[in-house]
Every structure is written in C-alpha cells, then in structure tokens.
Amino acid sequence: MFSALRKSLASRATFSDIQANILAGLTVGVIALPLSMALAIASGVPPQHGLYTAIVAGIVIAISGGSKVNISGPTAAFVVVLLPIVQQFGIGGLLVSGLMAGIVLIMMGVGKLGKLIEIVPYPVIIGFTAGIGVVIGTFQIKDFLGLDIQTQNGDYLDKLILIVNSLPTINWQESLIGGLTISILLLWPRVRSKIPGHLVALFLGSMIAWLLSQFSQDFSVATIGSRFHYEINGITGNGIPAILPAFEWPWNLSGANGKPIGLSFELIKLLLPSAITIAILGSLESLLCSVVADGMTGKKHNSNDELIGQGIGNIIAPLFGGIPATAAIARTAANIKAGGSTPLASVVHGLFVLGAILALTPLLAYIPMASMAALLIVVAWNMSEAKQFIRTIKIAPRDDVIVLILCFSLTVLFDMTIAVAVGMGLAAMLFIRRSIKVTxxxxxxxxxxxxxxxxxxxxxxxxxxxxxxxxxxxxxxxxxxxxxxxxxxxxxxxxxxxxxxxxxxxxxxxxxxxxxxxxxxxxxxxxxxxxxxxxxxxxxxxxxxxxxxxxxxxxxxxxxxxx
The missing domain is CATH 3.30.750.24 (STAS domain)
Incomplete structure (x- = not known):
C-alpha cells in the first residue's frame, strides 16, 4: 500500500522534477476538466459529480496506489455500466454501488489478484471496449443533433429505434454547433499544438453558440446551464454549483423516485452485481493503464497496491459525491508526455479541477450540450479501437474472432456484465479445448x-x-x-x-x-x-x-x- 508515494519520496526529487510534475498536473487538469463533466453527463448524473470524482479519487488514488504516473477519474468505459444503475437506483444507488466496488477492489488487492489483466484474453478486452464505444457514441446522437427525445429507456435496440424514429426532429442549431465542435476535434491534431484539442473545440463551440445567440434571438441551444439545476440550502441555481465537494453519506442521496435511497441489506443485494462489475472493469482499466504507463516510462508499477489504491479512492470518492473512478489511459499518457513522474502530478491535476469549480463555474454553464456530445463521440471512437478490432478479425484464429464478436455483440445488445462473463467463459472453454488437443x-x-x-x-x-x-x-x-x-x-x-x-x-x-x-x-x-x-x-x-x-x-x- 502507498508504494508509489513511498518510492517517489525515497527518490528525493529535485526542484526541476517538482516543477515538471506541477506543469504536467496543470496540463492534465485542463484535459480532465471538460472530460469529467462530459462523462458524468453520459453516466446520467449532473456534471459536478464528474468533477468531484477527478478531485477526490484523482488525489486519493495517486497517494495510495501502486503507480506513480496514473491519472484516475471518471472514464468512458464506466458509462454503459453506470447509466443503467442511475436509471434504476438514482444517484444515491450509484454512489453506494461505487463504495461497494471500492471494498471489492481492496479485497482483490489484498488477495494478490493484481495479475488479473494477464488472464483476460485480448479478444475479450477489445470486444467489450469496442462495444462500449458504440453504445456511448449512439447515445450522444440525441444531444448532437438536438433530437426531440424526452426519455431514453429500454435496451440498446429500443433506444436505437427511438433515435432513428426521431431523426425528423433534428434541430439545425444544435447540429451546427455539434458539427463545428467535432470538426475542430478532428482537425486540431494537424495543427500540432500543445493546447488540448478538446479544450479548443469546447471553447470555440461555446463562443460561437453564444455569439450566434447574441445576433439572433431565434438561435438557442441547450447548455450545461440550461440543462442542469441544483438546490443547496434552499438556494437554487443553474449549471454547476461553485462549492467544494462536501461530505454526505451516499445512502442519504436520492434514488430513482427522488427520495433518499436509504441503506438496507436488500439494497446491498440488488447493487452487489453492479458493484462487482464496476470493480472488475475498474481493475482491468487501471492495470491495463499501468502496463501502458510502464511501457512509456520504463518503470514498474505494483499491481496489487494499485488495486488497493483504486479501492480506497472508490470508497472515499462517493462520500464526497464522486462517481466510480479508475485510471484513465489517455490522461495518464498525457501526464507522462508532459513530464509527470510522481503522484504529485495527479494531486495538482485534482487541485486544478477544484480551483476551476470555484472560479470557472459561471463560464462552464455556457458549454453547449451538442459540444459535449461531440466530445463524447470522439472519445467513444478512440476507445472503440476500430483498427485493432478489424485487424483482429482479419488475422486472429477463428476461435478468437468468435470471442471478439460475441463480447462486442453482448456489450452492445445487453450489457458489459454479461459480455465479460460469457466472453471469459467461452475463452476458458476454448483454451481447454486447445489444451486437450496438445495433450x-x-x-x-x-x-x-x-x-x-x-x-x-x-x-x-x-x-x-x-x-x-x-x-x-x-x-x-x-x-x-x-x-x-x-x-x-x-x-x-x-x-x-x-x-x-x-x-x-x-x-x-x-x-x-x-x-x-x-x-x-x-x-x-x-x-x-x-x-x-x-x-x-x-x-x-x-x-x-x-x-x-x-x-x-x-x-x-x-x-x-x-x-
């Protein structure tokens, strides 16, 4: 436990190292700010809960985990798991399940299951990540095109049919802002600037939407400020409240019916499958991120300590309104490229997001929902690993292709819990069959x-x-x-x-x-x-x-x- 922090303190960092980590933390904070809001929205909760996750989980996991460079927070992989929990149990049920997942993660770390990533077949990982990307991307079409859809209930096919049937209600204003944002996101890498493309895209999308609304009273798009509202101590407001994360028992928050969800053995039984799914996905994502980080830095992480750190972070984050968190590969890679080498970078990243809540919430309220949807569509495309998916289908043995397509299909049509369980079971059976052949x-x-x-x-x-x-x-x-x-x-x-x-x-x-x-x-x-x-x-x-x-x-x- 705390191995990354202990190693960093023992290395006696120089002033230039500290300076580099502070700058890296600020860089990642800029990246994490809009992503945390977007991923919270995609998970069915107000954007501030994503920011609280980046602050609390990002700092706690960095200090208590086993990787010196991992940046933890809300990730796209969780969206398809968290959204159904919110729809069924509300924000209170989501935070309780996140806390339970933290306990499971600690048990996995104490049980020395840190090598878990090595036993998950590659086709299973690519299958469910590609499936998650498709689901996330599909669900953003509503806000991207401004479709007139009040609620999106049911399974994936029901939602897809609803989206297709609602295409005649396309709002050209929302589509214009969404199209501009996604164009900037796709074209900005060619500029080769150190400024994150999604920050530029959201800024320009918000600025253009605001200017058009000033020139024409008929131009109006949904924004974070118009979509989300809050009430604190009898005071109501729009957008994101400019307050620090506050301690609150998760079971005191509202369930799907708007009343406090409470804490009972029956609720724990209902949430346990979801908590286990969150823990398994979180462990896979974190350990995979750690392996990628090791390849970039030439260092070695402690996988069991990383699981324990993820568990501690996911226990503490829900107490302050944070949703489930895990290590994010893209943010971790950005941290390493910016010079991050110790947990200090992740701590600074969390503090930057905290400062943004206090100073920038009035401006964040102007971000169009169409721009956030465009950002999530690009995130979904990147995580879908389309090139690897197609490459695996072309060159992999037939058995692996079957596992890949099955995991992908089950993730899209049902949910990731079923997909991973069936994929692992099928992969195990195919492994046994291969072993029988060679014996x-x-x-x-x-x-x-x-x-x-x-x-x-x-x-x-x-x-x-x-x-x-x-x-x-x-x-x-x-x-x-x-x-x-x-x-x-x-x-x-x-x-x-x-x-x-x-x-x-x-x-x-x-x-x-x-x-x-x-x-x-x-x-x-x-x-x-x-x-x-x-x-x-x-x-x-x-x-x-x-x-x-x-x-x-x-x-x-x-x-x-x-x-």
Whole structure:
C-alpha cells in the first residue's frame, strides 16, 4: 500500500522534477476538466459529480496506489455500466454501488489478484471496449443533433429505434454547433499544438453558440446551464454549483423516485452485481493503464497496491459525491508526455479541477450540450479501437474472432456484465479445448531407437502435456486397451507438467483395470510433487502391481526383470 508515494519520496526529487510534475498536473487538469463533466453527463448524473470524482479519487488514488504516473477519474468505459444503475437506483444507488466496488477492489488487492489483466484474453478486452464505444457514441446522437427525445429507456435496440424514429426532429442549431465542435476535434491534431484539442473545440463551440445567440434571438441551444439545476440550502441555481465537494453519506442521496435511497441489506443485494462489475472493469482499466504507463516510462508499477489504491479512492470518492473512478489511459499518457513522474502530478491535476469549480463555474454553464456530445463521440471512437478490432478479425484464429464478436455483440445488445462473463467463459472453454488437443498419448513403436527392440509384452506410452479434467480421459483412454500378450505397461510421464483430481481418478481407474488383467504398471519420471499426489490416493509402489522409476531406461530394466 502507498508504494508509489513511498518510492517517489525515497527518490528525493529535485526542484526541476517538482516543477515538471506541477506543469504536467496543470496540463492534465485542463484535459480532465471538460472530460469529467462530459462523462458524468453520459453516466446520467449532473456534471459536478464528474468533477468531484477527478478531485477526490484523482488525489486519493495517486497517494495510495501502486503507480506513480496514473491519472484516475471518471472514464468512458464506466458509462454503459453506470447509466443503467442511475436509471434504476438514482444517484444515491450509484454512489453506494461505487463504495461497494471500492471494498471489492481492496479485497482483490489484498488477495494478490493484481495479475488479473494477464488472464483476460485480448479478444475479450477489445470486444467489450469496442462495444462500449458504440453504445456511448449512439447515445450522444440525441444531444448532437438536438433530437426531440424526452426519455431514453429500454435496451440498446429500443433506444436505437427511438433515435432513428426521431431523426425528423433534428434541430439545425444544435447540429451546427455539434458539427463545428467535432470538426475542430478532428482537425486540431494537424495543427500540432500543445493546447488540448478538446479544450479548443469546447471553447470555440461555446463562443460561437453564444455569439450566434447574441445576433439572433431565434438561435438557442441547450447548455450545461440550461440543462442542469441544483438546490443547496434552499438556494437554487443553474449549471454547476461553485462549492467544494462536501461530505454526505451516499445512502442519504436520492434514488430513482427522488427520495433518499436509504441503506438496507436488500439494497446491498440488488447493487452487489453492479458493484462487482464496476470493480472488475475498474481493475482491468487501471492495470491495463499501468502496463501502458510502464511501457512509456520504463518503470514498474505494483499491481496489487494499485488495486488497493483504486479501492480506497472508490470508497472515499462517493462520500464526497464522486462517481466510480479508475485510471484513465489517455490522461495518464498525457501526464507522462508532459513530464509527470510522481503522484504529485495527479494531486495538482485534482487541485486544478477544484480551483476551476470555484472560479470557472459561471463560464462552464455556457458549454453547449451538442459540444459535449461531440466530445463524447470522439472519445467513444478512440476507445472503440476500430483498427485493432478489424485487424483482429482479419488475422486472429477463428476461435478468437468468435470471442471478439460475441463480447462486442453482448456489450452492445445487453450489457458489459454479461459480455465479460460469457466472453471469459467461452475463452476458458476454448483454451481447454486447445489444451486437450496438445495433450496426447503416443505408444512408442516396438523398434525403440534408444533402448533397442521391445517385446510385444511391453508397451511404452509417452504422455505429453497437462493432465486435467478436460484432457485426462482423452490422453489415458488408449492405455486401457490391453492386448492378450501384454504383460507390462510403462507410462513415460517426463513431459507431464500438471495432474489434477480428475487425472488422478483416471490414473487410479487405469491402475485397477491393469491389475485385474494381471498387467504390471510402471510410472516413469513423474515429478515428485505429482508422485506425492498419487501416493496420497493409494497409488503406491507395490512390487506386485505398480512400480515407479526415475528414468525410462530404469523402467525398461524393471519390465524385463518382471518378464
């Protein structure tokens, strides 16, 4: 725990290092400010909750985590998970599930599950991230085109049909601002400026919308100020309240019915699947971000500490209005490129967002919703990894392509929980099938090149690979077929690297079958740890039935002696 902070303090940073991290933090803060608002809006909550997440989670995770350069906050990957929670349980249910996810993340870190990212197949990751990108992009069409849609309920296909049926209600004013914003977002990288493109796009989109509204009273677009309202201590306002994140128990906030959601065992049961999903997605996103950061910096993160840090951040953030957070790859990469090398950069990034809440909220209220939608469409496109998706379909084995398309389809049509669960299950089954194929048993020919001719009464079987529940029966079934003149069976297990209970039972069955047919069994060169397993179940060295030998040559010598 706190390994990144401890390493940074032990390195004795110079003044120039501190200066570089402060500048990097300010750079990332500029990037995180509009993104945090946009992602909160996409998740179904007011924009200030995204800002609170960047402040609290960004600072806490940086201090307590295992990566010195990760920047944490709200991310696009969470949107498809959080939106249904908000629709069903309200903001209170979302924050309670985020707190529960933090507890799960700490348990994962304490349980040393930091290598989780290594067991998730690449097609599963690309499948669900591409699916998330499609869902996020689709849901932004409403604000991007200014469609007359009051509510978007139901599953993805219902929402897509509603959007298509509402296309005749396109608002040209919203579409104009959305189109201008997305054009700037796409063209700005060609300028090769250090100023973040989305900051320029949102500024120009807001400025153009405001100027057009000044020249024409008929020109009007929805903005953060007109869309969101707040009430604090009897005082109402539009846009984002210019106040610091305040402590509040999440269960005191409103549920879907507008009343405090409360805290009960029944609520915990209902939210537990969502909390586990948030924890799993958060761990994958954070650890994947850490791996990318390691490649850029040449340093090594502590994966278990990173999970614990993410857990601590996700427990504390909901207490101050923050939604679930995880490490963000794009913001982390920007941090590294700007010179960030210690948690100080992330702390400064959080403080910058905090300062922006106090100083810039009147200006943030002018940002058009169409511009925010344009920003999210670009974010969705970038996270969809379209090039990698197509490349995987072209070059990957058929099994991996099936997993990819299935994860993608389930993410879009149902939800990410089902997609990851089914994708992992299918990937595991395909892995087992491949393992079964590479595990085999070969009978060595009578004319044995090394040990000379073997009599018909001796059969040597060379077993290769792992003997587990999927492969044991296939690999060992040939041994049970005994010819009348067979007296000794030798199992060469030099290349057997695993033996599970299913394989042990199969071995026990073979030993009993051979014993009944008065055929001696010799097990050769089995690793000591696996031989102990056989001894525990009663398959021991019995001169009248079973022998163990260290080498194949010894086994053949014992077989000749028996004959």
């Amino acid at each position: 085999n048993t070969t009978r060595i020919e009578k004319n044995h090149g090394v040990h000379g001719d073997l009599p018909n009464s001796i059969a040597i079987y060379d077993i290769n690979g792992s003997l587990f529940f999927g492969s044991a029966q296939k690999a060992l079934e040939a041994i049970s077929r005994v010819t009348p003149d067979l007296r000794v069976v030798i199992l060469d297990m030099t290349e057997v690297n695993m033996l599970d209970m299913s394989a042990i039972v199969a071995m026990e069955s073979i030993a009993d079958t051979l014993e009944k047919q008065q055929v001696f069994l010799i097990i050769s060169n089995l690793q000591e740890r696996m031989a102990l397993k056989l001894h525990r179940v009663g398959i021991t060295d019995k001169p009248a039935e079973i022998h163990f030998s260290r080498t194949l040559a010894d086994a053949i010598a014992v077989a000749n002696k028996i004959l």
